Amino acid sequence: MMPEALAHIVDDDEAIRDALAWLLRSRGVPSRAWASAEDFLRAYSPGMQGCLVLDIRMQGMSGPELFDRLLELGCALPTIFLTGHGDVPQAVSAIKKGAFDFIEKPFNDNELADRVIDAMRINGKHCSQAASIATIESRLNSLTQREREVMERVLAGKFNKVIADELNIAMRTVEVHRARVFEKMAVRSAVELAQLLASAGMKPDQGS
Amino acid sequence: MMPEALAHIVDDDEAIRDALAWLLRSRGVPSRAWASAEDFLRAYSPGMQGCLVLDIRMQGMSGPELFDRLLELGCALPTIFLTGHGDVPQAVSAIKKGAFDFIEKPFNDNELADRVIDAMRINGKHCSQAASIATIESRLNSLTQREREVMERVLAGKFNKVIADELNIAMRTVEVHRARVFEKMAVRSAVELAQLLASAGMKPDQGS
DNA sequence: GGGCATCTTGCGGATAACCACAATGGTCCG
């Protein structure tokens, strides 16, 4: 069901790939290695779990380029960059974009393994959070247009009467839609609804 | 009233301080320079506006040390670090802690000035946001203990009747407290209250 | 003691929300 969480290593140097895989295995972290950014990208699916360990400089697509591409794809895997060149601008850029860490080679084995383990743990948290947000979004998507219109106004604190006037429908109709919204969103009051959406980081005026 | 927004330059090299001040002045950015982290810290007040430009390596307290100290003090000024040593770990650490940028010397004048201007603008946004949060917190602080207890339960979506049972008081009393909460928080419904607190990034179960 | 803030409660009524039962009309699809 749930795909295995792996440390995905992307490096064009086979010696490094093997060393990393061995290091992580010795710490109980399952990993899989890829010889190029392109290879990883081909295998990438949004359901992937775990973390990424990317070399900065590679033949073909670089680590940062791969990272950017993945961000566009909505990938949220915690990413650790490895660099041998002390490149400050690249490090700053990567971290600003949300990379998990940026480590210079030669790296300390234990330190890197610790960071990878931290990243795996973070990914676990992200997953459960993402899952609940996905649930909320699927519920939102099950709402009809009319229900959405009513929900917006309910969240704006308007009375059914006012909503009815705005939408040019009877108050009774608003009540029906309102009840449907609560039912579909699995809440029992407008307050709960507001908090549910807030917990998912959603403003009351934006859909999914 | 509102203190002037300044680019606060902290560097122990007078030549750099002067050059930065001149550069920023030429771009219309008012600045003030400090010869050491200690000097700045003595002058620091939570009401300061603008941004920080910190040298990494200084006599006495270093830029990152000052930054850490300021974070402890709750300072939210956007901070730009200047370094001449290509120190990746320090850059990564600074950005992770929320530094605005980390720039290597020798820097491009225009680029740095642009970043400072960006930082000043960000600070402006932070300020207006902080102001509205402060307003909300002061309103929260004006609530009495009982009112807070009632508010928590209202935000939990509970009926007045249930709240009354939980607090062992009459429903009418709950109504009074409830009305008082709405009045003090300047909202007209529980939904608005939930959204007000959510907008301030507050969970319904935590005070200020 | 008097003033002030807080917590408390009751009564009664206006307004809003919630709901079951019942029904009409439209669209889209197999």
Add this chain to the structure above:
DNA sequence: CGGACCATTGTGGTTATCCGCAAGATGCCC
């Protein structure tokens, strides 16, 4: 065409919320 889904509306009744009016009890400070 029958069924599924959606939007719509009405009636009538229950429950909750919101409020003005009124008032009793504490506790604290000058």
